[in-house]
Amino acid sequence: MAECKDKKLFAEFPPVTTEQWEAVINVDLKGADYEKKLVWKTAEGFNVRPYYRAENLEGIKFLNSAPGQFPYVRGTKNDNSWLVNQTVEVNCPKEANADALNILMRGVESITFDLKADNFTAADLDTLLAGIEIPAVELNFRGCIGTLLNVADAFLTKVQNAGYTKDQVNASFAIDPIMQKLSLRGKSADSEIMQKVVELIKRRGELRRVKFITVGGDIFQNCGSTIVQELAFTMAVGSEYLNKLMELGLSIDDAASSLKFNLAISSNYFMEIAKFRAARMLWANVVMPYSPERACSSKIKIHAVTARWNMTVYDAYVNMLRATSEAMSAAIAGVNSIEVLPFDAAYEKPSDFSRRIARNVQLILKEESHFDHVVDPAGGAYYIENLTRSIAENAWKLFVEVENKGGYRAAFVEGFIQSKVEESAAQKEKNIATRKETLLGTNQFPNFTEKAQENITIDTVTKKECTCCCSELAEYKKLVPFRVGMAFEALRLKTDRSGKEPRAFMLTLGNLAMARARAQFASNFMACAGIRPVDNILFHSVEEGVKAALESKAEMVVLCSSDDEYATFAPEVFAQLKDKCVFVIAGAPACKEELEKIGIKNFISVRSNVLETLTDFQNQLDIK
Numbered sequence: 001m002a003e004c005k006d007k008k009l010f011a012e013f014p015p016v017t018t019e020q021w022e023a024v025i026n027v028d029l030k031g032a033d034y035e036k037k038l039v040w041k042t043a044e045g046f047n048v049r050p051y052y053r054a055e056n057l058e059g060i061k062f063l064n065s066a067p068g069q070f071p072y073v074r075g076t077k078n079d080n081s082w083l084v085n086q087t088v089e090v091n092c093p094k095e096a097n098a099d100a101l102n103i104l105m106r107g108v109e110s111i112t113f114d115l116k117a118d119n120f121t122a123a124d125l126d127t128l129l130a131g132i133e134i135p136a137v138e139l140n141f142r143g144c145i146g147t148l149l150n151v152a153d154a155f156l157t158k159v160q161n162a163g164y165t166k167d168q169v170n171a172s173f174a175i176d177p178i179m180q181k182l183s184l185r186g187k188s189a190d191s192e193i194m195q196k197v198v199e200l201i202k203r204r205g206e207l208r209r210v211k212f213i214t215v216g217g218d219i220f221q222n223c224g225s226t227i228v229q230e231l232a233f234t235m236a237v238g239s240e241y242l243n244k245l246m247e248l249g250l251s252i253d254d255a256a257s258s259l260k261f262n263l264a265i266s267s268n269y270f271m272e273i274a275k276f277r278a279a280r281m282l283w284a285n286v287v288m289p290y291s292p293e294r295a296c297s298s299k300i301k302i303h304a305v306t307a308r309w310n311m312t313v314y315d316a317y318v319n320m321l322r323a324t325s326e327a328m329s330a331a332i333a334g335v336n337s338i339e340v341l342p343f344d345a346a347y348e349k350p351s352d353f354s355r356r357i358a359r360n361v362q363l364i365l366k367e368e369s370h371f372d373h374v375v376d377p378a379g380g381a382y383y384i385e386n387l388t389r390s391i392a393e394n395a396w397k398l399f400v401e402v403e404n405k406g407g408y409r410a411a412f413v414e415g416f417i418q419s420k421v422e423e424s425a426a427q428k429e430k431n432i433a434t435r436k437e438t439l440l441g442t443n444q445f446p447n448f449t450e451k452a453q454e455n456i457t458i459d460t461v462t463k464k465e466c467t468c469c470c471s472e473l474a475e476y477k478k479l480v481p482f483r484v485g486m487a488f489e490a491l492r493l494k495t496d497r498s499g500k501e502p503r504a505f506m507l508t509l510g511n512l513a514m515a516r517a518r519a520q521f522a523s524n525f526m527a528c529a530g531i532r533p534v535d536n537i538l539f540h541s542v543e544e545g546v547k548a549a550l551e552s553k554a555e556m557v558v559l560c561s562s563d564d565e566y567a568t569f570a571p572e573v574f575a576q577l578k579d580k581c582v583f584v585i586a587g588a589p590a591c592k593e594e595l596e597k598i599g600i601k602n603f604i605s606v607r608s609n610v611l612e613t614l615t616d617f618q619n620q621l622d623i624k
Contacts, residue, residue, distance in 0.1 A: 073280060174216070509542065
């Protein structure tokens with residue numbers, strides 16, 4: 001036994017070189033293009049290899065840094081604890097206080113108070129925080145900037161009069177004129193706001209855990225940006241604030257310690273882990289040239305929130321799955337706090353049930369999966385380290401481009417920021433429309449039997465988020481957050497509210513394997529627009545299939561067979577059904593041109609633009 005223990009585990013296995021791996025891969029490809037088949041060309045501006053090895057870590061400078069050490073890729077602290085955050089809407093301070101006390105007893109450690117009233121007073125703040133032990137919870141406030149400035153002033157007075165020490169108060173205020181006024185409203189942000197922020201920062205004294213500016217970087221992703229754009233533009237906004245605060249007389253330490261960053265989490269699991277790791281390094285390198293006296297000034301504070309961009313109205317429980325994956329990636333990446341949005345947030349005021357599930361996602365990650373017990377568990381992984389480097393390099397390059405334009409404001413006024421985000425969003429929408437990207441339950445694998453709830457209206461699925469007063473005239477083009485699945489949802493809602501229940505009959509003929517595969521494809525395709533599929537195993541003749549299709553009285557008939565058999569089956573079936581239904585061929589056979597000549601015009605395949613094709617089908621079915 002002692003001899004066995006001394007043997008190295010892999011001593012009997014000869015090393016395999018990269019060249020040997022590549023040779024085997026090329027044999028398996030059988031002449032197919034390596035780059036097209038195996039290399040992922042990301043939207044972020046770099047390519048991802050099919051595998052990584054130790055040699056791919058060469059030249060990565062941040063590898064030897066430990067958690068808590070510059071440039072903080074592996075974390076800004078020596079543990080992986082994070083705060084479980086949830087939002088409380090504040091219309092009535094007393095009711096919001098009761099809600100806050102309730103969720104604090106159910107695992108929440110960080111509360112975001114969403115202030116809806118403009119005239120929020122110091123007395124309202126006392127009511128809101130009654131019974132809440134300030135040292136035991138992180139308090140965050142968001143709302144209109146004027147309200148937040150007043151609340152921040154009242155909050156400082158409250159905690160200073162109570163005699164709290166510097167480590168007992170953990171709070172933030174979402175004062176963010178660059179994002180709230182310029183980016184979302186297209187209005188110039190007045191300098192008076194920043195002067196008031198400087199006064200608040202000077203007043204806080206040693207309460208450095210109180211942050212007055214929260215950079216809303218999550219907005220970029222919810223408008224459709226790439227991860228690289230999200231990081232680059234967020235860093236640019238942060239840099240703009242640093243420069244402005246120092247212009248107004250603050251030191252780099254006071255300025256940097258007053259900032260907090262919100263970032264969204266997409267479902268791109270490994271990419272998101274790498275994103276948060278890269279964000280810490282990027283911010284450290286933004287602050288470093290100013291030579292701060294305190295090391296903590298270079299440490300970014302990140303609040304991560306699950307994205308609204310990919311939330312769906314139909315099959316909304318799938319939002320739970322997306323949010324769980326997203327929360328996992330942020331937790332593994334080592335952020336400071338996480339908010340999981342309730343699964344029904346896209347179409348209604350979240351219910352008690354959906355809010356409980358949202359909290360419990362994080363509690364499971366902590367209490368059952370112990371994600372908080374290991375610091376940077378992804379560190380050293382060849383793939384993650386290379387993703388981190390690639391994201392950081394590309395984001396820094398774009399950040400420098402923005403800085404060379406004069407900074408974020410100048411780049412936004414020029415239209416550079418908007419054009420980049422819109423370009424990315426358009427490509428993502430196209431990918432969803434053509435199914436190059438999957439939005440589960442929306443453009444792929446929809447729930448055939450589901451119909452929209454009564455409270456879901458056309459505005460729910462078509463109206464992009466309104467982030468400003470509609471009476472204001474914008475000076476510049478705005479960023480507009482929206483959900484990428486809205487076009488598909490509008491399409492399906494049109495069917496649901498039409499008063500019709502269109503069906504698509506799967507007429508399966510010939511080769512069983514091909515007929516079944518295409519029937520499944522077509523059923524999934526049609527259901528994305530709320531067209532109910534009527535599936536069948538296999539008909540043994542054209543006559544049998546046509547008879548069953550006519551008896552079903554389905555508004556659509558989809559012929560499902562093999563490419564070779566369409567040349568024979570399609571003309572026969574079409575001759576008998578062409579005036580009785582919308583006739584569709586599942587596939588793009590070589591004989592397509594010949595079939596089009598006899599009047600067959602509807603074909604669906606993996607190359608179809610699903611959104612455009614289904615819109616055309618609705619028109620043919622007179623669904624308005």
